[in-house]
Amino acid sequence: MEFNHADLFEGLADAIGDRTALVACDADGVVRLTYGELDAHANRLAHHLAEAGVGPADHVGVHLYNGLEYVATVLAALKIRAVPVNVNYRYVEAELAYLYRDASLVSLVYDTVFEDRVTAAAREAPTLRHRVVCGGSSPSAVRYADALSSSSAARGFPARSGDDLYIIYTGGTTGMPKGVMWRSEDLFMAFGGGNPYGEPRATPQEVIDAARASGGVTMMTTAPLMHGAAQMTTFLTWWMGGTMVFNRRFTAAETLRTVERERVVTVGITGDAMARPLAEEIATGEYDLSSLAAISSTGAILSGAVRERLQTLLPNVMIIDSFGSSESGYTASGVEGSTPESGLRYRPNNAHIQVLDESLRPVAPGSGVIGQVAKSGPIALGYWNDPEKTARTFVEVDGTRWLLTGDIATVEGDGTISIFGRGSQCVNTGGEKVFPEEVEAVLKGHPSVFDAVVTGIPDDRFGERVAAVVQPYDDAPATADLDAHCRARLSGYKVPRTYAFVERIERSPSGKADYRWARKVAEEA
Structure with missing residues (x-):
């Protein structure tokens, strides 16, 4: 059994x-x-x-x-x-x-x-x-x-x-x-x-x-x-008794050729790093994608601008943001209309998902208290060869074992969870917390920006300042233009103070941002 x-x-x-x-x-x-x-x-x-x-x-x-x-x-x-x-x-x-x-x-x-x-x-x-x-x-x-x-x-x-x-x-x-x-x-x-x-x-x-x-x-x-x-x-x-299809490595054109040839129904991607080149390739109109019913993004959140373009190109395809981790498994799906720019909201897939406050007690819906997302039930045992990190990440409260995910969030009145970002990537500038995902999404909505990663770098006055590493489509946009674009959509303290323009953003093969690399590039700039 x-x-x-x-x-x-x-x-x-x-x-x-x-x-x-x-x-x-x-x-x-x-x-x-x-x-x-x-x-x-x-x-x-x-x-x-x-x-x-x-x-x-x-x-x-x-x-x-x-x-x-x-x-x-x-x-x-x-x-x-x-x-x-x-x-x-x-x-x-x-x-x-x-x-x-x-x-x-x-x-x-x-x-x-x-x-x-x-x-x-x-x-x-x-x-x-x-x-x-x-x-x-x-x-x-x-x-x-x-x-x-x-x-x-x-x-x-x-x-x-x-x-x-x-x-x-x-x-x-x-x-x-x-x-x-x-x-x-x-x-x-x-x-x-x-x-x-x-x-x-x-x-x-x-x-x-x-x-x-x-x-x-x-x-x-x-x-x-x-x-x-x-x-x-x-x-x-x-x-589910299905057929799994792989390409050796990701390219947008080969992915779409495979979807067409194999009559793929569902495609899993990782955020904008895969969605954006797919959208550009779909726009050529060279592919029969009539079999495709759903695109699911895991591991990185789709920005509103990229999601909107993909949905316009594929109006009959369901586009899903899934939330989870290697430690927790699949935990939630994005609420329709939520984006990093407008605020990420997820609907938990079961009662094992909670937001815990600083005392490791569940946050009351609608209270506005900020805590971190935690999961009980079927979760990982811990980290191989690292008992200290295991003890910090997996805690027991009143007989229940919890995984502390590190995602900072609150619970809305309707039970949905609003995610602000990863606590480990949060930039603390003059006491204000800035979550990179929100700023990255706004930057990627600029017509001249192909990709962006936001990080914090040392600042003598504020402790940290917000910095952006930007991959433009062609020529780098003027920083004044990016500044105006961000200020129209973000509070002033969230707007990048430093920009570094690069030919290519370094990401993992799955599309996740490499924040160590971004911080180094931003500091050098």
């Missing part, structure tokens, strides 16, 4: 084995696998890992672009009760060495294009004893194809449980990455419980029966699988 991701996928492979589970697209073509074929593929890799000495609770790094090999490695690790660990493919040698050590990786499956970085980082990772390389060969690794060809496609794995561990590494833009630890069953429940449109499924068999009865939906995530939201979207698609 316990929910385990590997058990559930095997149940689906038995029930709907002939249905397409995966479509992976890259420069070499398109790979299509049914549930049965993907299960057999993952079985082969799982047996190889087990024969190489990888066992229950061992950590297996996944250092790959999107594709068949990524999802097969995650499934293979889960099948033998090992723990898949996502690795950011943009990390340089020092960052990789830190993650390999911090995560206590025993095995690593990686793309040959990362060979030099992997080899250098592996020298500083004493626990890493086994590697599998995809797309090439290495004297220090087993070729992926050889790992498969030498192993059985049958199952024969030990029994699993809902307590099996799943780790999602997150962060790195404001500090070193951290591994979020989940019980498998809690993770399943936190991301929809097998049924994102209603009550969680009561038993694993209900998940399988519902998937069998469904017609199957074709979904696509544009974010890298190295981010938890993309991994969970993949599983959620499978729990």
Whole structure:
């Protein structure tokens, strides 16, 4: 009766084995696998890992672009009760060495294009004893194809449980990455419980029966699988008996070609960084997007200007802002009409979501008291190898365990939650708090601004001042024009005092802002 991701996928492979589970697209073509074929593929890799000495609770790094090999490695690790660990493919040698050590990786499956970085980082990772390389060969690794060809496609794995561990590494833009630890069953429940449109499924068999009865939906995530939201979207698609579609890496044109070819119904994106280039490409009018019913943004909020343009281009498509984190799972959806410029408001998806005040008591609706968003119920266990951060983030109040998300908010009279921004990114200028998301959204509404990231930099008088790093469309606009644009829409203390113009805003592959980079650029300006 316990929910385990590997058990559930095997149940689906038995029930709907002939249905397409995966479509992976890259420069070499398109790979299509049914549930049965993907299960057999993952079985082969799982047996190889087990024969190489990888066992229950061992950590297996996944250092790959999107594709068949990524999802097969995650499934293979889960099948033998090992723990898949996502690795950011943009990390340089020092960052990789830190993650390999911090995560206590025993095995690593990686793309040959990362060979030099992997080899250098592996020298500083004493626990890493086994590697599998995809797309090439290495004297220090087993070729992926050889790992498969030498192993059985049958199952024969030990029994699993809902307590099996799943780790999602997150962060790195404001500090070193951290591994979020989940019980498998809690993770399943936190991301929809097998049924994102209603009550969680009561038993694993209900998940399988519902998937069998469904017609199957074709979904696509544009974010890298190295981010938890993309991994969970993949599983959620499978729990609904659907087909998950990936491109190796994101480009707007290739995304839209794939939507057209595969008749994709739902696309997952990450904020303006993906929505804006998609809107520009859609405006060319070259694509048949008649299958598309919904675009869902997670991990970064759509600005009002970009959302409006996307909605104008796709009037019959539902555009959704979803709220959550690697520690909390999916928690809420945006209220219609809310934007960073006008005020972000979310409707919690269950009673486990609260705003807690400084005394860790729930904020009364309509009181105007500001606190931080917290979640109880199915939440992460804590952070791997970091008991201090775990103790700060996960607290117990009157017998209830809460995750403190760090999102600053209040509760409106109708029960909706108004989000001001992340407390960790808040700029304190002369005692006034400025949340970067609001200022970023206003800047991106200027016709000359393609992208913007707002941060705080030291100021002798006010402690911090608001600074903006701006990527213009063409020539940089005059700072006086940006100042006037902001002052017409923001209180004076929120208006940037410093501007830095760059050719390209640095973001993570999923589209999240890199605030460490932005702060450095702004300080230099």
